[in-house]
Amino acid sequence: MTYITKPRLHHPTLKQNALGFTRRDYEGKVSTLCAGCGHDSISAALIQAFWELDIEPHRVAKLSGIGCSSKTPDYFLGTSHGFNTVHGRMPSVLTGANLANGDLIYIGVSGDGDSASIGLGQFAHVMRRGVNMAYILENNGVYGLTKGQFSATADLGSRSKRGVENTDSAVDTVGLALLMGASYVARGFSGDKEQLVPILKAAIAHPGAAFVDVISPCVAFNNHTGSTKSYDYVREHNEAVSRLDFWPSRESITVSYEAGGVIEVPQHDGSVLKLRKLDGSYDPTDRVEAINATTRAAAKGEVLTGLLYVDPSAEDLHAHLSTVETPFNRLGEKELCPGSAMLHKINASLR
């Protein structure tokens, strides 16, 4: 098996964004995932989000681990650099890449096996460090590439395709991200693109560790009765806390909302999150409330979706480490080497 080339011929009437790019310019290679896979919908949502944000594709770096989800960066933003790393260790590679050049936009794509099992440690620590990224967990509760074993996000009591009941507690990735210090936490559903695209846009623009858990049904191994990650189950139990709109800047807000139930969360980079609340009491800037609400919902078997938490004053790892503005990969001898005169002084101090 090699790769399949996608035709580059564009229809002349395709809509262009502010950069003159059509959505096709944000596509990648043809997906090799199963027909109907939730992950392909997430790739499509990412294409839409980047296109709408008017981001030049080559200014994005896509990093992933191993698994079905981690293959997807090859299927969107074909003119971006991508890095399919090792299983469960994408967060550290993304951290290093980000340190080398903070000017690019970093997308981390992972799955539930990648993030909640083998990579649980790195998942937690990348959130603690506040690495500026959009971390997208394509969560289907199952190992797809190895044909249907439970993953660590499979709910207690849910059944595999072969009818085996899962007796282990599920890892709550949203709860963990909240506890570990992620400054933007949301959950989406691959079957609801309208909700997902603004969530992704805001995550991409968020200047800190943004985590988006996307329930993404596996049509081959986890879309049956008894699964809590199937299209049917998620549609039935989806409780959205809000409908989100993302505005790159305050000036560009043109749509007016009905008063009441809408809150604006200005971010310190000038962008604005506009939330139409579906649950009247939900305050997405309150981390403790977010932890309580997701835990309560999980206990009832509901899947809470939408923007769950955002810290409008978030900072990232570069700020914590107080690094210079110029990306490290552009610094040369002049900026980095202290020179021979200094070395003589150092030698003298060692006698």
Place this chain on the structure above:
Amino acid sequence: MKRIEAVNDFVIKFANVNGSGSASANELFAKSFLRMGIPVSPRNIFPSNIQGLPTWYEVRVTEAGWLGRRGGVDLMVAMNPQTWDQDVREIDPGGYLFYDDTKPLPKSKFRDDIHVVGMPLTEITNATFTDSRERQLFKNIVYIGALAALLDIEPGVIAELIGEQYKGKEKLLKPNLNAFQMGYHYAEEKLKDTVGLKAKRAYGVGDQIFIDGNSAAGLGMVYGGATVCAWYPITPSSSLAEAFQRYCARLRVDKDSGRNRHAIVQAEDELASIGIVVGAGWNGARAFTATSGPGISLMTEFIGLAYFAEIPVTIVDVQRGGPSTGMPTRTQQSDILACAYASHGDTKHVLLFPEDPYECFEHAAAALDLADRLQTPVFVMTDLDIGMNQRLTKPFTWDDARRYDRGKVMTAEQLEAGKEFGRYLDVDGDGIPYRTYPGTHPTKGSFFTRGTTRDRYARYSEEGSVYVDNVQRLLHKFETAKALVPQPVLHECGKKTRFGAIYYGSTSPAMAEAIKALEAAGIALDTLRLRAFPFSEAVTDFIAEHDQVFVVEQNRDAQLRTMLLSELNADPAKLMPVLHFDGTPITARFIAAEISERVQILNVSPIKKGKAA
């Protein structure tokens, strides 16, 4: 009774309790010789413990400048009752035992072939200081004072060193000077001529500097242009990352903005450390990690990825005794094989073998260049003996005309001009392809990096021929590395000889001294000091030119010898292992004894063929 008499050539060993404040006092003692122009070679022998367990500090005073461990002890400063019997046993006959005789010890606790020098250290410090911690700390300075008097160390030199150490801390300066004087005067009055070991001003130090290998490597990383350091604390490498941090704070801060031209991340484990380094290397920053054997074991999956996906990575392995947790505070050269072939599948990695702090500095900077040039992991294989002991070494040098070799990086201009880009395409015939940094060009030069097989244009492929093409190129690239790595250093004895010896890394100082000893015993030996893997032609030639080659190493399994056999197809009968692996640094006495014994056996003339025995 015999009395060891020596000037500027003896070994003093301090037996202390960890955490008692002896380390800085003992270092002061070692430095006082340097200030008198007499080379010393000190070594810490310490436990994996913070407080309470035995620790030793061995100072070899050597006007000849031999920096290896000599073996044997001429004067034992026995300050630890726990290890008393062992310490007393270790003294060479005719040597000296210096101890605290505040409490009398039974005669059975001594030996009658050594000279015993007692001094009531506890009594003296208790009479002067009231605080128990002060009593403990100043007791160390009191015995340094006494030793200065016994050994003729110039008191002015020690006073000067104490002055430098407590500059701006007057409160500490005075009591330290007092304690020193107290010990000095006591020994001058009451212990005159009890020790036959003497220091005499000399001119053996020259312009050499005194520094540990970890600090030197940390500084080398600063000079070599590393901007990202990710690490996880592990003995004996932690002080390397900490030294990098210290030097960066001083040398790598933008004066105008006050912001850092470096990023140091103490990661959650070694997997994350190497992951961060791989990510930074992929994105064009010079990055390194420092670790030891157990860390290498954890990193191997990523090392394989960096090898296969061709990402520059620099790893310093400060080796300790293995396997497993092994001997965390003892030295060995036992990670050679684990690093050379780290990770599953067919892999080979570049290794550098620095011999001392000077080369730790040099090789650190060289490794960053090599990693970029070869787009592959490069290991700097130092060890605890070099890394954690201060050593006299050549002063560091840097040529301001030197430019960092960033390797083959295709720029936006080159892509725009239509230069063909294939991430794994060998355009120059050296096996090294071009790479691009992410974000270089809007439409050209992007590629997908992966650990799976791919074709010359980085497109996923599992076709056999495509796979073979790629891994053969990697082998060709490794061939290219041979000429780029630091070349071996040949030392010819000046006579025609059948015997040669190959060695590397921290074995150097002991080897240099062993050669002299062997020469005095009439054994002529050519030597080749390896400084890198892959092995260059010079190594093959050296083996070919000698009938017997001793391969001197500090591990049980003759790891380098194994590599010489498999990589160069050398004759196993020709390569004789000389192995030292008890965790202490190899000594000249050991090497000379091992080699001379074998030479004697080899030199026995065989019975002539055809004659009856």
